[in-house]
Amino acid sequence: MSASPELQRDMLRQMQTIRRFEERASDDYKGGDIYGVVHCYIGEEASAVGICAALRPDDQIISNHRGHGHCIAKGADLNRMMAELYGRVDGYCKGKGGSMHIADFSIGMLGANGIVGGGLSILTGAGLAAQMAGNEGVAVCFFGDGASNAGSFHESLNIAASWKLPVLYVCEHNSWAADTAAKKTHAAENMSDRAKGYGIPGIVVDGNDVLAVYEAAQEAVARARAGEGPTLLECKTYRHRPHTERPGAVDRRPEEEKAAWMARDPIPMLVEHLKQQQGQFSDEEFTAMDDEILAEIEASVSYAKASPFPAPEAALDDVFAD
Amino acid sequence: MSASPELQRDMLRQMQTIRRFEERASDDYKGGDIYGVVHCYIGEEASAVGICAALRPDDQIISNHRGHGHCIAKGADLNRMMAELYGRVDGYCKGKGGSMHIADFSIGMLGANGIVGGGLSILTGAGLAAQMAGNEGVAVCFFGDGASNAGSFHESLNIAASWKLPVLYVCEHNSWAADTAAKKTHAAENMSDRAKGYGIPGIVVDGNDVLAVYEAAQEAVARARAGEGPTLLECKTYRHRPHTERPGAVDRRPEEEKAAWMARDPIPMLVEHLKQQQGQFSDEEFTAMDDEILAEIEASVSYAKASPFPAPEAALDDVFAD
Amino acid sequence: MSMREISYGRAGMEALVEEMRRDPTTLHLATDAPPSLVEEFGEQRIRATPIAENAFSGIAIGAAGSGLRPIVNWSMVTFCFVAMDQIVNQASKIHYMFGGQQTFPLVFRSSVGGGTSLAAQHSQSPYSMFMNLAGLKLILPSTPYDMKGLLKSAIRDNNPVLSFESTRLMGLKGEVPDEDYTIPLGVADVKREGKDVTVIALAWLVHEALAAAEEMEKEGVSVEVVDPRTLFPLDNDLMRASVQKTGRLVIADEAGPTAGASAEIAALVTEDPATFKALKAAPKRVCALQVPIPYSPDMENHVFPNRKRIIAGIREVMEAG
């Protein structure tokens, strides 16, 4: 099913929200209000948004170190996200997690994860729980091309395939793992070629075309809901930023490669599509939408700043559940 | 290149040696002279023998928990093997290793290994060393269908493929991992289907036909020596025995399945072939060969029994190298 | 309470089966699906996994975070090193790093120790590696009674619990109540009362310590044998109280001493000023030699502590002060 005009606008709004959220997070990180490390998803928004548009609210997702986009696409609250980045008590993790560990189990967002490949099996367990609950729930794992070379990828996909778990594995292939080019670390062109070895479908999609991602996701999700097992979906995409926002971080990627991908920015691509397909969408409308988003982001920063830092002794809480 | 008549006889001798060695090891284990655990390779001899026949003496192999066959095929000394099983000072590991840890680095046998999947990356490192030495050496990893589902399989094959390492990965697919049927733990029929995902050849061979194994191995080894990278070779085979020789161990494998494979015992298959192809080979010759082998095995047991147990305090030696 | 004699291994199985009957959200993951369990609970709840400890441990974490109560059996503890990322980076931290928003009730069972001629890769007692982490509970039962009661508590606990089960004790028989019971995590047990010296012993060594105590009694030395039973939470109070009473301490563990549970116990006891003052002699660790475990039986036996070495340790602390 192709996306309705309303859905397309919603997707555009989400993509722009991710972008604006991260631009602000990057600024405030460089300004010293956000600590540790920030990995930006900018340039890859179509993947999270296209996939999550195909999900039910009670479906579950898991993310990696580059998690803001997945959180927002699954419906996370910007205020609590920003508060977490600011290290405040009202953050999603009460300031214990930071950028690499935002989670909201109440909306089926099972967490960003700081260990590459760490989320693959955890998410597969969520898929097992969905299967056992018999509620046609689906679980989606987002991970990078780098993570696809980790053992957990293999073990998880193989188990999910054997058990026909309702899981969608989304490889966001941005051609780099930190400063190492993908072509140095795997010889096969497409990660999705690996699906065959597990007896499941492997599909490549233009990860910068949110509508294409959405359609591919719908099919895979339908398969999962129908009890036919997992799919490996590979979104070819690119990050616009260096691996992290650390000032002075070098970016070893070739300029031509960057330029070629920048020219296929998923947000202008969708704006253009909306303008052409629907006539009625205009640059003015986009600007108005963007202004609303910027106001939301500003509000999230105000929320974060108004929230207190946790008491130092709060470090001792939450080691164990009751 | 197909095997010469002499080579075929050598291969038959090796296969029968493996079988007789293990029959004796099993007896002496049950008799209390061998400790811990013994995993028999009986029924799978064609795999080790066919592969190793394609190797140079300075090529390297690594094995798993079911290692006697690989050791013997690579030319290990029966006396020192038996002495190790007997836990004596003249054993390959001075009694420190036992059945699951026989190694002879001097002949390129890098060890049996008690951790499923543990040898895959270690052997890949031997392949890296061969590549860097530039001596056209090849490294061969033997592992089971069970091990193929471990993360180390994926990580190792991917790296070997990326770096074009001179490695041959031999999956001995005997349809069971201990008491769990392979069909419960992986959905794809052939492990070799996984090769495509790494951009390397994946080949299935009748693992009970030593000549077929030998020919497939030669091709893969030639590829490796020529710098063209690794191959995944899957030998379909079957063990005649339960997972271990522990008395009273249950064997959950269906009787028909066992019977079908027993009828394709690799040793009679080769004997038959020799008789038909070469006319001159007879049952009498085979019996004579077997008698010689039995005498060798008997000698290895005498050697083992004559060797002293290590002093208890020897437990403190060999923790570190100088 | 009416009692039955069952083995340590059987006690573990009973705890598992009874808890699986009690709570339909439990499920079992292991490379082997025992037929008796499959028969009772079905293939959905008794899963035979591939040999992929890292993934099936992670799957257990994810399932736990999604409302199930998985029980994983790694079999030999050494197999869990393949899964260490999931244990250390995920299971132990996941409740904390997400600010406590979700609970992860799960149990990882494994067998520890040596004495079976299985050599270095199948013989280890690495529980102390998990003690330096925060976020895992750790049980180490020494009797059928403790096994059943502690494992039930572990399954009912809302946190990841590692159950270390002694290979040497699998066949050991002991009394177990017919009725349902649990043993709270964090409560040590005085396995024998005494007044001259405290032996804090773990798992198999509890029995060696009891044998040593018998022996020493003949010489007029009264030995108190304390079994911590859980390594986290660790019952400091009981251990310290015993040492304050006796003034002497021997610690017996099947693991090597270095940074082991024995080191932690020695540190906990000596760093407490009141207990330190009460100590009449330096505490003594009676542990395995700090080597990998060798195959050949005489060498292997030489590596492990036993009642004789415990007796020697007791004599040493008795003579010292």
Next chain:
Amino acid sequence: MSMREISYGRAGMEALVEEMRRDPTTLHLATDAPPSLVEEFGEQRIRATPIAENAFSGIAIGAAGSGLRPIVNWSMVTFCFVAMDQIVNQASKIHYMFGGQQTFPLVFRSSVGGGTSLAAQHSQSPYSMFMNLAGLKLILPSTPYDMKGLLKSAIRDNNPVLSFESTRLMGLKGEVPDEDYTIPLGVADVKREGKDVTVIALAWLVHEALAAAEEMEKEGVSVEVVDPRTLFPLDNDLMRASVQKTGRLVIADEAGPTAGASAEIAALVTEDPATFKALKAAPKRVCALQVPIPYSPDMENHVFPNRKRIIAGIREVMEAG
């Protein structure tokens, strides 16, 4: 000896580069191939690996057993948990279980500690987990001088050596000789002499202990600061001699106390009868709180020990006896 000031991080890089120049059998494996290394040594010897720590650690073991001397950099120590099977079941046991027939010279480098707001999965000091194993050497340098000298020894050693490098110290400057030098593994260093109390401190805490010692000097308390430098071999003799001299012991470690290096040191010191007799007060551990590391800076700081807590610890043992 002519000296230069360089940073701790730079000292590690110099050790690596000089040893790679010295020995053509060395090679470097990490998920990142630093351009400067690739330029000097080429892509054959400086390998960029996939994010597959388990395999590339195992590859290092295999390469070491086949005549090479691999140096692996895991980057953050927490990434090595993915590779734990290769470290525990293979690297630490492989020389032993094969009866010593082959040597495995290899180094695994990683950075440890916290203080960077990277939260639980990127902040840990788990060295004690490797101390309970046998078969691994462990270094933990605290100064540029020690870093360079110890890392060179590690690279030249014929055994697997884990190098734990303190994140907090990467920018710390210190004097390093121009000439080639090594520091033998297993020799502790008295970083400051004193007579009233011994502080055995690890890595970053060495500097906090030195600052604490300055402070205490003003109050007339003479503090000896001992840096073990290597956790295996651990220099028992020097540590015990220092405590026999001062009669008081504080142990400072950035890791949590439970079954940590601090527990082992406490046990080693107190179990020695002569040192035990010399102790005037219970030994005191000043360690991180036993929790995963939180993100927000004030909470994170609260978790870690520092000079203030060391001073408090010193006061406590001074007042006790």
